Each structure stands twice: as structure tokens, then as C-alpha cells.
Amino acid sequence: MSDALNGKGRLPDATRRHVREVADRLGYRPSAAARTLRTGKSGLIGLTVTTYGDEPFTFTEFAYFAEMARAATSAALARGYALVILPATSRHDVWSNVALDGTVVIDPSDQDPVVSELVRQGLPVVSDGRPAGSLPVTAWVDNDHEAAVLGILDHLADAGARRIGLLTGTTTDTYTHLSTTAYLRWCERVGQDPVYEAYPAHDPCAGAVAADRLLARPDRPDAVYGLFDPNGTDLLAAARRYGLRVPDDLLLVCCSESTVYANTEPPITTLSLKPRRIGTAVVQLLIDAIEGVESDQPVEQVIPTELIVRTSSERRPPRTTVSPPRSPEEG
């Protein structure tokens, strides 16, 4: 009966139709689970953020992940796959309740247990973020985070910064790690003492506290780069508390995809990691791997970043004498 209902096998069409009608009358429905057991392929691909392990983290609340997931969804649908957006923690039963053909993992930490387990099961895993250490992913897509950070630090130094601070994270994913080491190396090269605060980036309260701590230090920086989405507004709020004007007393840049920063007071310079391009690329690589397609694309793809320069990192030129408009009396 199963072959008749699936339109496969060697039953004559009339028989097939008859079986189907009877099955319909009986309320028989094909079991998704049974079918998956037989064919071994489900048409489902997973997407999750494993950086924060079992910490609660609704990642779609962050602009980067939301944009990335949107692009990934579109790319999956366009190739006939459904995207399953999974809870970040491996604790959830749902991981063992869905038969995935492969998974996209965002910012895995080193020795990430979810990635290790999926790879052990023989499933393709493509990571957004180059894998730390020996994490054996099928392919990865990432930005050149070191080059991006060095570009921002040079941009801030060009704008007059003498002591640049960093807001960074406490996790071991390569985004956080590479960005931080790039900062430390830059400091060493230019002879500046590093001034940074690290916090668990999934916790927005911790971010506000870290921003405050950074500006409360005796060696207060005159410019800050924040690695995470809410750092711009957190730093603006902290600057206000300490009576610091942006950009006059404090230059600011943060990594964010949020359009909010075009309209803050003042607008804040942001680094965009181009999550839509990344979301599309990871899904293409994953489906290629699932289908065994020989890809023209390298299995390691680096997507360019974009620095969107706004008022917060442009120090005004030194005042020159400006002639006031002539009043009628002078005419």
C-alpha cells in the first residue's frame, strides 16, 4: 500500500488509484517519520547558534542573526528545502526529534559539542564563522575579521583617537577571538596599552554594564569599538552619564546590522558583516554537500565587510574663523 500512495514501485496505475481511494476513505495518512526512516532524506536543513551553549539566547532578536536567517530561509526555499530554526542548546529534545539532512551552525565555539555530534553522525555541517581549532566542518563562510578590526582602528586613529578601547565577548568563537587578538596586536604595534572589557554577549544587561565600566576607568579611552549589536546604544548611554560628547570627547564604532544607528543622536559608525550574503552562501554550500554537487565555489568563502562611516567617528576639523553672514546693515 505504501508504494501505491507514494506513486513509486511497480503497481499498475488503476491499482494505485484504487488503493489511494481506499486509504483516503479509511483516513490513512502517510507517516512522515516512517517515510524518513525509509528514504533517509528529509528535505530539512537546520540552523542554529551554538556559541552560548545552554545559556538562554533568542538569537533572532539580534539584527545580524535575523538578517542571516532570513537570507538562509530564502535560499533554502528556493532550492525546495525547509529551514528548521533550532533552539541554541543541545539540551532540547527537538534536536533528536527532527531528521535533518544537514545543519548550518553560526559562530561555533571551539570543541563545540553540537557540531562534534552532528559530524560524528555523518551529517554535513556548514559554519557561519571559520571553525576554531580542529572542528571538522564540511565548509565555512566568514568575513576577514582581523582586516576589518585593523581597518576600524586605523580609521579611529586617523580621526584623532589616542587611546582606543574595545568592548568584546568572553566566548571562544572565532569572531570574538580573532577580533580581540587583532586589537591586541594593533595595540602592541602602535605602542598603546590595551583598554578593554569582556562580557558574555548573549546577555544585554552585561553589555550595558561593560560599556559603563569601560568609560569609568581611570585610563578612559577616547574612542571605542564594540563587537556586538547593542554596544553602540550602550556606549552612547554611558557617555551621557559621564558627560562625554560623541564624537568630540569620544569616538564610537560598533559592529551592527541595525538601521537604528543611522538615526541615533549622533548617528553611529557601524561595521556591516553582510549577513544576507553569508546566509545565502552557507545554505548553498550545505545543499551542495547534501546533494553531492561538485561546487564551483570554494568550501571556504570570505565575504567582504563594509564600514558605514557616520558622525560618531568623524572628529570635526579644528575650528577656523568663519565669516558670519553679512547683515543688511553692513550692505
Add this chain to the structure above:
Amino acid sequence: MSDALNGKGRLPDATRRHVREVADRLGYRPSAAARTLRTGKSGLIGLTVTTYGDEPFTFTEFAYFAEMARAATSAALARGYALVILPATSRHDVWSNVALDGTVVIDPSDQDPVVSELVRQGLPVVSDGRPAGSLPVTAWVDNDHEAAVLGILDHLADAGARRIGLLTGTTTDTYTHLSTTAYLRWCERVGQDPVYEAYPAHDPCAGAVAADRLLARPDRPDAVYGLFDPNGTDLLAAARRYGLRVPDDLLLVCCSESTVYANTEPPITTLSLKPRRIGTAVVQLLIDAIEGVESDQPVEQVIPTELIVRTSSERRPPRTTVSPPRSPEEG
């Protein structure tokens, strides 16, 4: 062995550990499909747009669906569910390859075959958009589309419109249907001949053609409301082709969640349907139904809309004499 691996059943802990170690060595992995067969619950909820049937339609490319899906994803993750974003067509095998606990369906058409089949299977279905006809959904969330359209038509008439046109769709979902009948009734009430073009809204090219056709008519409207996201830019382009200035010769409003319309030339008035609130509400209702929770919330929820008034629907007041700034020569 299955009980040992799942941490259930009555095996002593030592036995359980031993079985697990042996299973690990043998490369045994728990089968998601087998587990789903046994427990009957998967922790997975579906989301799809069925309005356009088997037409290709990557719905996440539209701002409304992207925002709604983002909110739905967050709401699902927050309650420990994974969201499966499914291809719009029932043709895809993937529908039968995933065991869903329930599904969110966006803008179902009347007699929607996907909804009918899911309900027949006894699965909870919550629709974004009140169900047309006798579609037996578990619950729905929607806006009051009639009130929203009447509000827009009054707003345009107040701004001086004498003949208001409509860009609408050819599908039978209630959004399109209720918005169109509200327009027709308004026309009857104020004694205006209806001026509208309908097109299949999943096809962006058809939208551009319909906008052009609407403005090429001998009974050309002096104001247009477009029901779909790209109508604003399509109408602006068509207006330019016919030498019509917005808002002087043509007033424009469209229903869109896109931030693009804050920066078009001129900025375009938009109706927001608040997709984030809808996405959150549908998932809460669906999970309540799956878990058999007695909900405080009604199973029919109406979310308020918001008209964001911009230049395109504000006719300038009649010119009054403005004194030019005095030049020095006159001082």
C-alpha cells in the same frame, strides 16, 4: 537499549551508562524518526504561506513575511520549539518528511488544500489572516482590514483626492478580499466609480505592469492605494513615466513594512500591519493549542494597524505669498 539511551525507563543507572558506552562504540545513534513515531510529539511547528498555491513564491523576500517569520521564530525558540519554514507549495515532499506538532499558515485562500489536509490530520492550525469561508482553523490573528482601508480612503479624500484608485490582487485570501470589498463599498457610499487593477501579487513584474496600467487609464485616478509591498515604488516609477508629480498630481499610499519608503523621493505613506505582533501572537496560540493550555487570550485576535503618514499623501496647502529673503543690496 532505546530506554537506556533516552534516559527513560527503569534501568539502573550503571546499566544505562554501560549500554550507552557500548552504543557509542558501535556508532549507534538514536533515530529521530523512530523516536517521533514512539512519542507522537516532535517539538516542531511549521510556518508557510499558502496563498499562491503551487506558484513559485519565496515569501521571505517580502518585508511583511520576513518580519512576521522573525517574530514567530523568536516566540517558538522562547518556548523551546523549533520553527520549520516550509515551501509554500504542498507539492514538496518535505511536507510529508517532517512530523509537525502544528502549523502557522499565512493568508490561506478559501478552501486552502494545505489547511484542509492539516486539519484532517488532526493537527492544530493557526492562521495569520481570518479564514475565508468555512476553513476550520484552530485560531486566527488578523488586522481589521476593512477599517484600515476606510481610514486610508478618508485620509486621501481629506488630502483632496477626487478619484481614488486601488492596486489589488487576484487571490482569494481574506486580506485581498476584505480590502477590495471595503474599497468598493466606500466608492459606492461616496458616489465614485471604482478604478482598480488586480494582479497576481506573488509576481513583481505583474505589479509594475498593473501600476502602469492604472495610471494609463483615461479615468486616471488622482490618488492610489496599493495593497502590496512593492506597489509604492512601482507607482512612483509609473507616475514619473506619465509626468505626474507626487503628491501634487497624484497622492500615494501603500501597505508595506519596508523602511525604504521613508527615503523614497518623495517619502511614501505606508500602512503597517504590525507583523511582529502577529508573528508572536500566532505562535503563542499555536503552542497553547498543542500543549492543551487553557488560553487567557481569545482564539481570534485583532491587532491594530498603523498609518505612517509621509509626504506622498499630504497635498501641499495652496501657495501663499512668501517674501524672499532680503539681499544685502536691499539693506
